[in-house]
Amino acid sequence: MKNLIQKTLKVREIPVFLGLLIVVLITGTANPAFFTLSGFQDITLGVAVVATLAVAQTLVIVMKHIDLSVGSTIGFSAYLIGDASSKGHGFWYCMALALGLGLVVGAVNGYLVAYLKLPSLVVTLATLYIVRGLFNEIAGGNTITEDMVPKAINFMGLNTFFGIPYLFLVAVILMLVVGFIMKRLRPARDLYAIGSNLAAAELVGIPVARRVFLAFLATGAVSGLAGAVLLARFNTAAANSGNGLELSVVAACVVGGVAIAGGIGTVYGAVIGAVLLQAITMALGALGVPQFWQLTVNGILLIAAISLDRYLSTRVKPTSIMGTN
Amino acid sequence: MAPNQKAVLEMRDAAKAFGGVQALKGAELTLYPGEIHALLGENGAGKSTLLKALAGVHKIDSGSITLNGKQFEQGSTRAARDQGIAVIYQEPSLFPDLTLAENVFVGRQLQKGKTVDWQGMEKESRKLFEQLGVNLDPTIRARGLSIADQQIVEIAKALSTQATVIVMDEPTAALSSKEVDRLFKVARNLEAQNCAVVFVSHRLDEVFALCSRITVMRDGATVGSAPTSEMNEAKVIKLMVGREISELYPKLEAKLGEVVLKVEDLGLAGQFANINFEVRAGEIVGLAGLVGSGRSEVVRAIFGIDKYDKGSVWLNGKKLKPGNPSAHMVAGMALVPEDRRQQGLFMSSSINKNSAVTMLKRISKLFIVRQKDEGKLASDWGKILQLKYATGHDPVDRLSGGNQQKVVLAKWLATEPKLLIVDEPTRGIDVGTKSEVHRLLSQKAQEGMAIVMVSSELPEVMGMADRILVMREGRMVGEFDRKQATAEKIIAVATGASGK
Secondary structure, three states, X not given: OHHHHHHHHHOOHHHHHHHHHXXXXXXXXXXXXXXXXXXXXXXXXXXXHHHHHHHHHHHHHOOOOOOOOHHHHHHHHHHHHHHHHHOOOOHHHHHHHHHHHHHHHHHHHHHHHHHOXXXXXXXXXXXXXXXXXXXXXXXXXXXEOHHHOXXXXXXXXXXXXXXXXXXXXXXXXXXXXXXXXXXXXXXXXXHHHHXXXXXXXXXXXXXXXXXXXXXXXXXXXXXXXXXXXXXXXXXXXXXXXXXXXXHHHHHHHHHOOOOOOOOOOOHHHHHHHHHHHHHHHHHHHHOOXXXXXXXXXXXXXXXXXXXXXXXXXXXXXXXXXXXXX | OOOOOOOOEEEEEEEEEEOOEEEEEEEXXXXXXXXXXXXXXXXXXXXXXXXXXXXXXXXOOEEEEEEOOEEOOOOOHHHHHHOOXXXXXXXXXOOOOOEHHHHHHOOXXXXXXXXXXXXXXXXXXXXXXXXXXXXXXXXXXOOOOOHHHHHHHHHHHHHHOOOOEEEEEOOOOOOXXXXXXXXXXXXXXXXXOOOEEEEXXXXXXXXXXXXXXXXXXXXXXXXXXXXXXXOOHHHHHHHHHOOOOOOOOOOOOOOOOOEEEXXXXXXXXXXXXXXXXXXXXXXXXXXXXOOOOOHHHHHHXXXXXXXXXXXXXXXXXXXXXXXXXXXXHHHOEEEEOOOHHXXXXXXXXXXXXXXXXXXXXXXXXXXXXXXXXXXXXXXXXXXXXXXXXOOOOOEHHHOOHHHHHHHHHHHHHOOOOOEEEEEOOXXXXXXXXXXXXXXXXXXXXXXXXXXXXXXXXXXXXXXXXOEEEEEEOOEEEEEEEOOOOOHHHHHHHHHOOOOO
């Protein structure tokens, strides 16, 4: 039993989860409105977009890479869906368009990072600008309005399933699927190996470039499809949609224990991190704290998260000659 | 190890060149199942190249490798592993964030159906650890594991691939004596399971205690191979050294002057201890020893890069404070580091900038570096050193290794130091440039500079130094005058051979 408790405490996601509980409890006590169903729905609906993207981002961060282009991709994709739908195209056509955009951006990122060995930070910063630039050119001053949004998407954004917003369910299902893949499928385990020790990964014969390429492709694909989530959430899209989202996404991952140094972290952590950041934003609102403080708190939380990581990793004691004792 | 048994691996007449350097030429190796086979040779004898050929990192240019009667498919680490060769490098390459179980099976995780079988991997690795006689928990992560334990995980990995040949490259270099004992047990265990174990070590006492056969390499060729019972330490050393030390080294007689450097009882916990020596003006003191014997650590401490926790360093009668290299530079000390790419040069900066970087104070006015002076300083030194370059504005990484080394030397000689420390001054550079570097060092000594030279090349130390100090495992274990020094004596002291 003691062993089980120790093991549980070692799980990286636990501290974040406890942090989340504490935030919810404190806020709920101070402001009972927070504890209601609508309080729950506010948080879960509010976090859906970032949580979805955080799941995808985890794929690249565990490889010690980063994808900053997701904010531009999701915004552009949301616009394209609305635009195509308003021109009379069906739902699946719109989704195919979204997926196509995501795959193209992901393939470009992946090719440049995996095969040309360019640094992902710079590559995806560049594609962030390029995609946003194209988006601005195509969208101009147009705005997608509610009547242009495909019916199915509109429905998803406004309704709940036994009290749980559909959009949050989408994020949770994605999390469970990707979580299973990352734990149980060999190619996905390679991502952890690559992020943990690149030279060794090459030495044991892991096809590093192919894995890196596919991970960026997958992240791009999810970001493209997630355009539907963004559109459903706000029922509108314009040239600035999704602006800056990438940073919230990276913050969520890091707070959730996905190490920016690679090799470690799970999609569960990333989603919990996203929910924690969202809960804090809401909590500060519920407690009447001026809104600009929420950014400061997010920043402090980020530093706390990486400091905790540092502390935990330096605390590991070298094993003795007789193994672990 | 019955001699009439069929060999598991045979390497015949292997050759391999890198650019102009012939790393292997006439390399031979025969391994039998169920033996521990020592591979010996001085630094640069070609052992590493041979191991890397077996590991699938390099492809040999000519010759043949046969494994279990079939031709060995070269040039892929994965293929080497699949054919049953496992190489354990001196620095194990585990994945710190993965569990030990996953480290054992990385890249080929066990599966149940189409998904990774975690329990199966844990069970299997636990079995492997038990088989090796060690108590490691397969569910912990590899981060923080001692080198000894990391090696065990690597060996478990080798066993899990059904390797028939397990190569260990200087596995004991970083181990304590207790850990060495455990490794020996594991190696004997492998021997009993009919593996062929290749054991590379510089410690002859270990080799004679553990191995059943010995192969010696020199200058890329195999110069001897026999059962341990037919060998002794003297014979092995003779095979390793072999060549006559030529008079390539233009050492000039120099008058010895005052004591310039005095090192008193220097020590750093876990690195080195009781280091005492003096260097006089005009004297070249060679610091010999095996790689990892603590020579570089000592000179880094003397130069003030690393701190020391015991003893003191005196330059020209003045005691220096530890941990402040720039004060040491002002006091008249210079260090040309071992790894020039990492520590000696700003690779993408120009030759001029690199040469002048230690002299910025002298050629600056109000913190602005005068470009003209920078260029002049560099070209003056370029002439003295016969540096071959197009323009001083070219980045250093466009130069050959030998010329890079000259730029590093220029950079430090420009400070006109009273004491020059050079760490492996001619590693990886061609013979011509080598003798130019030697000529320059000798000339500087004659002009009254005190020089400490760390070198793993015995001929170089013996050819250049007035006095040779030998280190082993962080201690000074021998001192030889230029006249008394022989390669056999130095190797015997450096390897801790007991004179069997």
